[in-house]
Amino acid sequence: MNLHTVGLNHDSAPVEIREKLAFSASAVPIALSSFTQSFPSSETVILSTCNRVEIYATSPDNSLNKESLLDFFSAFHDLPKEKFSGHMYHYQDINAVRHLFFVASSLDSLVRGETQILSQVKEAYMTAASAETTGSILNQLFQRSLNVAKDVHTRTNIGKxxxxxxxxxxxxxxxxxxxFSDKTIFIIGAGEMCELVLKHLVERGANTAIVANRNYDKAKSLAEEYNGKAINYENLEDYLPQADIIISSTAAPHYVIHTEHIKNAIKIRRGNPMLLIDIAVPRDINPEIAKIDNVYLYNIDDLQTVANSNIDDREKELGKCQKIIEKEVEKFMAWFEELKIGPAISQLRNHFHEIGEQELERLRPKLGEIAHEEWEHIVYSMQRTLNKILHKAAKVGKEKAKNGGGYQYVETIKHLFGIHHKDDSKK
Amino acid sequence: MITILSPIQYIFIVAVVLYILDSIWEVGSIFRPQKFSKRLADYFILAGLSFHCAFLIVVSIKSGTLPISTLFESSTFYLSLIVLLSVILKFLYRLQSLTPFVMPIVTGFSIASVALVRNDLAMTYNLKTFWLFAHIIPIFLGYASFTVSFIFSIMYLTQERQLKKKAFGPLFESLPSLETLDTLMWKTITFGFPLLTIGLVAGTVWAKTSNILGLLWYLDPKVLLGSLTWLIYAAILHLRLGASFHGTKVAIVTIVGFAIVLLTFIGPFLMGHKHGYEKRSVTLEQNVSPDDVRITKVKS
Incomplete structure (x- = not known):
């Protein structure tokens, strides 16, 4: 019983490879069922996002390994293995568990701490669960991974x-x-960044936008998209006092907004604060404007500095996140080992009791006529002896499973009592 | 004369200790949120306020009037109103960052008021009149809300500085928006101003009818400063309502207003005028003359 992950991500493979191996949302259920056809009695989950494609699988037999999983990728996508196998990573057991916990907690993401991956992992798990390709092991693993991710996000500043x-x-x-519902947002120029900021503000309730652009049609199309008003670029000054937030990104080689404009605007606004964001390079807004009372001006460098320092802060949280994850990985592995110990111990018990019964069958004719009650005593005594012998082995096994090393212990027992082959044939 | 605290005053000491702990936790929760939990800070402030109120209630029951018979009592009364207002605003507006600003100030004043006990002053008139209630309660409530609005303006200017200087630290994160602070500053002033007006009118009527401040009552420093406070806040109201002014200017004028409030409250004592209060150590049971102590020592 092993756990495997084979896959690739933004680090290990270029987009040309990732897109070839990706499973679209509609292809995932098909892939899941074809996987269980190739590997009956296995459990599997497929996680496919724009930055990673991964298969998580476990099977009670030894049919799963890196090669067989690569073969599945190759067959499903009809792609020769050599073309992509160099970009694939493979993790097994504890490493596979750790990897999933890292992925779900967004420590393996391109932008660390983003929360989108958590919902993608959840989605992948739900899809597999509704396709009935998960069982007790992957259910446990994925549910725990979601909890770990939430824990990491609430107990550290990784998402801050x-x-x-x-x-x-x-x-x-x-x-x-x-x-923002009573605020006016003034967009000067029309860049992707401007639109992105406007979109975020609209999401937060902003509903009044003014757009100015040298190209009036461009202004109009952006304004229409956000229910705003397009104005003539030449009249830009007249609209400044109305604006609470100004976002500027024109291609102009000189300042578009001058100190006098804003001084005048803030007078008319009677001290009501103004936020000016200058995304353009070269700058659109005279930096002297920052000195005016109640006016707050930021340029692209200011914003980038904040973003970068936040990225640095997230990096600093990595150690803390790893500690939380490591603890949970250990907990899961203990559960996983216990899961393996359970069947091994019942096999051992069956094995002993079979021997006991055989011996009793042999003994019965030799005893001749004895009372039913006396025979019962003999049977009972045999069972007690066997149970007493087994008790210690089972107890140590469970302890070993909890503290790690359960797997080796199981193997040793199997060897010791010669139940190794029987075990494999049973499975 | 040496001072021994009466058992009742120890209740207040407990409140002060809780306030000190709360201040540490409030400020700590901004900079080290992992170490100082906000919930514990909430427990400290609520426990502190409970002891504080318990102290005032016991004092009131004992004297049969408002807890303003001595300067110490009236200071603690005023401080309790500030804490009460802050706690209400905190929970009403989910304002995590108000108490970290309020509590260190309140704690500082509380410690200062404990020091007052040493040389306390007592009220000189019959305290059980209707006018006392009509005069004191509105004025105290007004002062308390002006104090809170002063704290909002400090918060406003702090946040304003951080936005200008592009210093986006943990304090920046925990403070609300300028607009929120501006609104709250305004709300607390509009709450306090009518109360101050009622209190001043009641005081004027009281002074005129009972003649307790003499014929030239209007020249009493506290009366003059009280009127000045009223004028300053009227000016702020005008700035906001008439000229609809916002932003840093209003915040600065609010701070000036509070300086006058403080001056009105303790200024006259420092200048030797005591609108209503005088040294009457006889009435203060906590003051024991050294002779008495010596006698008890000999006896024991």
Missing amino acids: GKVSVSSVAVDLAIKIFKD
Whole structure:
């Protein structure tokens, strides 16, 4: 009974390989059922996201190994093994468990601490569970991995602080304004970044947007998308006092917003704060504006610095996360070993009792006429003896399983009493 | 004269100790959230406030009037109102960052008020009149809410500085938005101002009818400073309502307003005028003359 993970991620393989081995949402159930056809009595979960493709599998027999799993990938995607096998990693047992816990906790992600992967792992598990390709082992493993991930996120700062420029901008806006429903957002120029910030703000309740662009049509199309108003680029100044948040990213080689503009605007606004975000390079907003009271100006470097320092902070939390995960990996492995010990001990018990029964059968005719009661005593005494002998072995086995080393112990017992072959044929 | 605290005052000491612990935990929970739990801080502040109120209730029952018979009592009364208001606002607005600012200040004042016991002053008039209640309670509540609005303006200016300087540390994270602070600053002032007005009017009527401050009552420093406080806050109201001003200016004027509040509250004592309070150590059971101590020592 072994646990295997074979797969690839953003680190091990380029996107050209990843996209070839990815399973689309509709292909996953098909892949799951074809997997259980190839490996009957196995349990499996397929995790396929844009950054990773992984198969988690376990089987009571020894049919699963790196090669057989690579063969499955190769057959399903109709791709020669040599083309991708160099990019694949393989983890077994404790390493497979650790890997899944790392993945679910988002420590193996491109952006560490993002929470999307957790829902993807959950999704992958649910799909496999509803396809009935999971059993007691993978159920336990995946449920634990989700709990570990939640634990890691709540007990450490791995998910704290925004790590993208647009979300940092929104975080700053949140520290200036209480809610965005009565705020006006003024977009100057139309870049992807502008739109991203606007989108985040709209998600938080903003519903008034003004868009200005040298190209009026471009302004109009962006404004329409967000229910805003497009204005003539030349009249930009007139609209500044209305704006609570200004996001600028034009291609202009000079400043678009000057100190006088904002001084005037803030006077009209009677000190109501303004947030200005300058994403353009070269800059659109005169940096002198930052000195005006109640005006808060940030440029792309400021935002990037915050994002980078948040990324650094997350890196610092890695050790803490690993500690939490390591503990949980140990707990799972203890459970897993106990799972193996259980059947081994019952095999041992059956083996002993079979011997006992054979001996009793031999003895019975030799005794001749004895009372039923006396025979009962003999049978009872035999069973007690066997149980007493087995008791210690079972107890030590369970302890070993809890503290690790259960697997070796089971093997030793099997060898000792010659039940090795029987065990394999049974499985 | 040396001072021995009366058993009742030890109740307040317990409250102060809890406030000290709370201050440590409140501030700690911002910078070391793993080490200092917010929940424990909540327990400290609630326990502290309970002891504080218990102390005031015992004092009131004993004297049969408001806990303002001595300067020490009235200071602690005022401090309890600040803590009470902060706790209400904290839970009403889910404002985690208010108490870390309030509690160190309240704790500092509490320690200072314990020091007051040493040289306490007592109220000079009959305390059981209707006018006392009409005068003191609104004014104290008004002062307490002005104090809280002062703390909001400190929070506003702190957050404003951090936004300007681009210093985004744990304090930045835990403080709410400027707009929230601006609103709360405004709400606490609009809560306090009518109360101050009622208190001042009641005080004026009281002074005129009972003649306790003499004929020239309007020249009493506390009366003058009280009026100045009223004018400052009226100006703030005008800034916000009339000129609809926001932002840093309002915050700064609020701080000036609070400075006047403090001056009104303790200034007259420092200047030797004692609107209502005088040294009357006879009434203070905690003050024992050295002779008495010597006698008891000999006896024992």
